[in-house]
Amino acid sequence: xxxxxxxxxxxxxxxxxxxxxxxxxxxxxxxxxxxxxxxxxxxxxxxxxxxxxxxxxxxxxxxxxxxxxxxxxxxxxxxxxxxxxxxxxxxxxxxxxxxxxxxxxxxxxxxxxxxxxxxxxxxxxxxxxxxxxxxxxxxxxxxxxxxxxxxxxxxxxxxxxxxxxxxxxxxxxxxxxxxxxxxxxx
Numbered sequence: 001x002x003x004x005x006x007x008x009x010x011x012x013x014x015x016x017x018x019x020x021x022x023x024x025x026x027x028x029x030x031x032x033x034x035x036x037x038x039x040x041x042x043x044x045x046x047x048x049x050x051x052x053x054x055x056x057x058x059x060x061x062x063x064x065x066x067x068x069x070x071x072x073x074x075x076x077x078x079x080x081x082x083x084x085x086x087x088x089x090x091x092x093x094x095x096x097x098x099x100x101x102x103x104x105x106x107x108x109x110x111x112x113x114x115x116x117x118x119x120x121x122x123x124x125x126x127x128x129x130x131x132x133x134x135x136x137x138x139x140x141x142x143x144x145x146x147x148x149x150x151x152x153x154x155x156x157x158x159x160x161x162x163x164x165x166x167x168x169x170x171x172x173x174x175x176x177x178x179x180x181x182x183x184x185x186x
Contacts, residue, residue: 014055014056017046017048017052017055017056018056018057018066020046020047020048021042021043021046021048021052021053021056021057021063022063022066022067023046024042024043024045024046025037025042025045025060025063025064026067026102026105027045028041028042028045029105029109030105033109033110033111034060034064034109034111034112035111037060039053039060042060042063061115064106064112064115065115065119067103068103068106068115068116068119069119071096071100071103072119072122072123075092075093075096076123076126078092079092079093086178086181087174087175087177087178088174090173090174090177090178091170091171091173091174093174094158094161094170094173094174094177095170097158097161097162098166098170104162107155107158107159107162108159108162108163113155113159116155117151117152117155118151120151120154120155121147121148121150121151124147124150124151124154125147150181153177153180153181154177154181157173157176157177157180161173
């Protein structure tokens with residue numbers, strides 16, 4: 001997020017339109033599966049014209065990607081893996097998700113679950129790859145396997161935690177995540 005989206009500068013009006021569209025999509029997802037929501041539904045709910053939608057987004061998935069990228073960007077701005085360590089990062093992540101519960105709709109929509117696993121993989125690669133290369137058990141030939149396994153594991157743990165209405169404390173979830181991923185990153 002560098003102030004540009006789709007290669008174009010953002011002004012206050014565009015940001016407002018993008019926010020309206022994003023909010024509308026996630027409100028619609030509370031009642032309707034992602035695949036059944038149309039661009040017209042989103043525009044109607046957001047109170048914007050179709051051309052406004054297409055001026056800002058190429059597709060519905062681009063709207064979801066904007067929210068996910070914003071969440072990851074905000075998180076990365078507040079927490080540094082290099083100075084915090086894996087367990088603290090996991091704890092911060094679970095606490096952050098508690099404050100961003102609309103994000104959970106992505107984890108339970110079958111059309112978006114693999115998308116979120118892919119985005120978590122990108123995040124893991126950005127945040128953890130350097131630590132990964134310095135582990136004794138790391139073999140560079142298997143980087144994609146390590147990252148894919150970690151992303152799917154994290155997504156699965158988060159989904160289960162959300163499904164159980166966040167009952168397990170974030171400290172415990174962080175410890176569980178660290179323990180399960182220790183073979184990769186330790």
